[in-house]
Amino acid sequence: MEKEELLRQIADAVVEMEEDTVEELAQQSLTAGIDAYETIDLGLAKGMERAGQLFDEEEYFVPELLMCSDAMNVGIDVLKPHLKSENVSKKGKVVIGVVEGDTHDIGKNLVRLMMETGGFEVLDLGRDIPPAEFVSKAEEYGADIIGIATLMTTTMPGMKEVVDILANKGIRDKYKVIVGGGPISPAFAKKIGADGYARNAADAVKVAEKLLGNTDLALGA
Amino acid sequence: MTEWKDEMTAIERMTAYAKGEDIDRLPCVPIVGNTAARVIGVKVSDFRGNGELIAKAHIAAYKLFHYDNIRVFTDLYTQAEAMGSEVIYPEDETAYLGQPVIKLDPRLSNLDEIDKLRPADPYKDGNLPEHLKAMRIVVDAVGEEVPVGGAVTGPFTNSSFLVGAENLVRLTLKNPEAVHKLCQVSLESNLRYVDAVIDAGVTPSLTDAMSSSTVISPRLFRKFSLPYLKKLIDHIHDKGKKVTLHICGKTDGIWEDMVKAGADCLSIDNDADILKAKELVGDRVMLMGNVRPSETMLEGTVEDVRKATVEVVRKVYDSPKGFIVASGCSLPTETPFENIHEMLNTVRRIGNPFAIKDATSIVA
Numbered sequence: 001m002e003k004e005e006l007l008r009q010i011a012d013a014v015v016e017m018e019e020d021t022v023e024e025l026a027q028q029s030l031t032a033g034i035d036a037y038e039t040i041d042l043g044l045a046k047g048m049e050r051a052g053q054l055f056d057e058e059e060y061f062v063p064e065l066l067m068c069s070d071a072m073n074v075g076i077d078v079l080k081p082h083l084k085s086e087n088v089s090k091k092g093k094v095v096i097g098v099v100e101g102d103t104h105d106i107g108k109n110l111v112r113l114m115m116e117t118g119g120f121e122v123l124d125l126g127r128d129i130p131p132a133e134f135v136s137k138a139e140e141y142g143a144d145i146i147g148i149a150t151l152m153t154t155t156m157p158g159m160k161e162v163v164d165i166l167a168n169k170g171i172r173d174k175y176k177v178i179v180g181g182g183p184i185s186p187a188f189a190k191k192i193g194a195d196g197y198a199r200n201a202a203d204a205v206k207v208a209e210k211l212l213g214n215t216d217l218a219l220g221a
Numbered sequence: 222m223t224e225w226k227d228e229m230t231a232i233e234r235m236t237a238y239a240k241g242e243d244i245d246r247l248p249c250v251p252i253v254g255n256t257a258a259r260v261i262g263v264k265v266s267d268f269r270g271n272g273e274l275i276a277k278a279h280i281a282a283y284k285l286f287h288y289d290n291i292r293v294f295t296d297l298y299t300q301a302e303a304m305g306s307e308v309i310y311p312e313d314e315t316a317y318l319g320q321p322v323i324k325l326d327p328r329l330s331n332l333d334e335i336d337k338l339r340p341a342d343p344y345k346d347g348n349l350p351e352h353l354k355a356m357r358i359v360v361d362a363v364g365e366e367v368p369v370g371g372a373v374t375g376p377f378t379n380s381s382f383l384v385g386a387e388n389l390v391r392l393t394l395k396n397p398e399a400v401h402k403l404c405q406v407s408l409e410s411n412l413r414y415v416d417a418v419i420d421a422g423v424t425p426s427l428t429d430a431m432s433s434s435t436v437i438s439p440r441l442f443r444k445f446s447l448p449y450l451k452k453l454i455d456h457i458h459d460k461g462k463k464v465t466l467h468i469c470g471k472t473d474g475i476w477e478d479m480v481k482a483g484a485d486c487l488s489i490d491n492d493a494d495i496l497k498a499k500e501l502v503g504d505r506v507m508l509m510g511n512v513r514p515s516e517t518m519l520e521g522t523v524e525d526v527r528k529a530t531v532e533v534v535r536k537v538y539d540s541p542k543g544f545i546v547a548s549g550c551s552l553p554t555e556t557p558f559e560n561i562h563e564m565l566n567t568v569r570r571i572g573n574p575f576a577i578k579d580a581t582s583i584v585a
């Protein structure tokens with residue numbers, strides 16, 4: 001099988017949530033001598049990106065997206081040992097969590113997933129996280145990006161607090177802050193002084209990439 | 222501020238409305254949950270294990286606002302807690318789920334744990350006995366004038382609290398049988414609980430957030446949630462009670478199914494188009510909703526509340542099976558009292574829905 005064809009089939013199998021097929025094809029890609037990184041990037045991650053689009057179009061829902069990600073992870077497990085070390089360097093480090101008072105975490109988990117797929121190293125803080133903890137954990141972890149989620153309007157002020165704490169400590173410029181979740185708008189993101197906003201998990205990756213590429217504000221997406 | 226007075230009790234109003242007789246105003250239910258704690262000046266966590274206090278708060282809140290349904294509710298997790306899940310009680314905020322009772326490993330290889338689950342005993346387990354006590358006290362105090370409801374979390378959502386939301390959602394595609402087991406044992410808990418709720422003299426009121434099309438597709442809803450909801454609703458009907466069903470978020474793709482499940486009243490979230498609901502299912506079920514709980518009720522001005530209330534009444538005052546002016550979901554705890562008053566006062570100013578000529582004539 002040709003390389004392009006194989007990668008396309010891998011992407012399709014991720015979209016179709018077929019773990020076994022993904023595993024088999026990932027093995028095949030190794031036998032065919034295809035670079036493991038390329039298979040991840042142009043096969044598995046491509047498939048996951050498409051799954052993200054389908055989710056956005058309401059063709060897929062949360063269960064489907066999680067299954068796609070499981071299928072992708074099966075492939076990654078096969079390929080990981082074959083990654084050359086130069087490939088392992090990641091795009092950047094992200095800490096992500098849901099603000100204090102909010103325990104909705106389905107959306108945040110999808111964002112984490114897509115970020116990981118997109119090549120970021122992610123530390124998931126979980127849910128119900130006090131603003132100060134976002135900052136202390138980002139410092140500890142050496143993060144480039146702080147991702148903050150909330151689905152409730154009542155807990156939105158917690159996002160601003162994170163930004164304020166960063167400013168007060170004089171470390172605001174060390175981090176790019178991106179926010180998201182149901183009630184969050186680009187205008188709100190701007191108002192609290194965040195660097196980026198994304199309305200869904202697929203866009204979150206693009207915004208993060210843009211921000212680390214130092215394109216100024218990424219509030220548009 | 223003018224003192225607005227009702228001419229009918231909630232029960233008189235609902236009864237007359239159902240018969241198509243003139244009423245003083247549309248029924249109105251700003252869905253008060255833990256805001257009741259603010260009415261009597263206690264902390265939300267004081268409600269834990271204290272049925273008397275829950276009752277006191279809900280009676281006081283009703284007497285303050287005079288809405289048309291009291292819903293005894295503190296959080297969604299009472300039944301899951303009674304089945305062994307951990308619930309975390311912040312000092313003064315709504316409780317949330319800690320560790321679910323079934324701790325599945327990431328590979329989902331210990332699914333047999335699910336077989337160990339047993340339905341909760343409403344008279345013994347967790348905080349259920351206290352909730353039942355609260356319901357009895359409320360009914361004794363004001364049950365003659367206002368309908369009293371007891372919150373029941375639907376089988377699919379309760380299942381998510383037994384294994385964790387993400388695991389449940391995964392299992393819908395990975396291991397349907399496990400989901401059916403979870404929903405079945407949740408249903409059994411539900412059935413026992415609604416029997417107890419009805420024995421307490423109260424009407425069960427169903428809420429099922431995870432069934433939302435914001436989370437699962439209509440197809441999966443029909444497969445995993447609908448059959449159990451239907452059994453639950455049939456059972457409640459057998460006991461002579463009507464059922465209100467609330468599902469959060471997007472639901473337009475499942476309204477038909479919610480009707481099929483047997484619901485008598487659909488509570489429509491602000492994420493859904495209630496005008497469309499009127500057109501599609503308003504001829505078969507009563508509707509309630511869908512003023513924004515947070516953006517309007519919590520954060521809006523009194524003026525915002527009035528506008529939003531007028532807007533929703535314009536859309537659905539003539540829904541064939543009736544309409545209850547309500548918030549799209551439970552109100553956040555800190556919702557200002559004046560906004561709750563304003564929702565009711567606006568409805569009072571609008572008056573008898575049968576006297577409304579057309580939507581544009583509605584002002585308040």
Ligand code: B12
Binds near residue numbers: 153387431471
């Ligand atoms: C499922 C659900 C629940 C589940 C949550 C399970 C879980 N583990 O997460 C349960 C049943 C537990 C629940 C509980 C409650 N809920 Co709820 N819930 C929902 C519901 C129906 C769907 C949310 C969801 O999962 N969506 C699917 C995901 C994939 O979408 P998403 O989260 O928006 O994420 C996407 C984007 O926003 C973005 N994104 C998300 N995070 C981030 C982060 C970053 C950095 C970026 C860039 C992007 C990004 O990408 C994601 C993927 O594309 C919504 C309805 C709605 N309209 O959203 C209500 C809703 C969020 N809940 C609400 C409420 C009020 C509650 C409760 C308080 C109810 C109660 N009275 O007990 C409790 C909360 C307790 C607490 N303190 O947290 C309200 C919030 C109202 C408000 N505006 O404040 C909503 C909007 C319902 C409503 N209309 O009133 N809920």
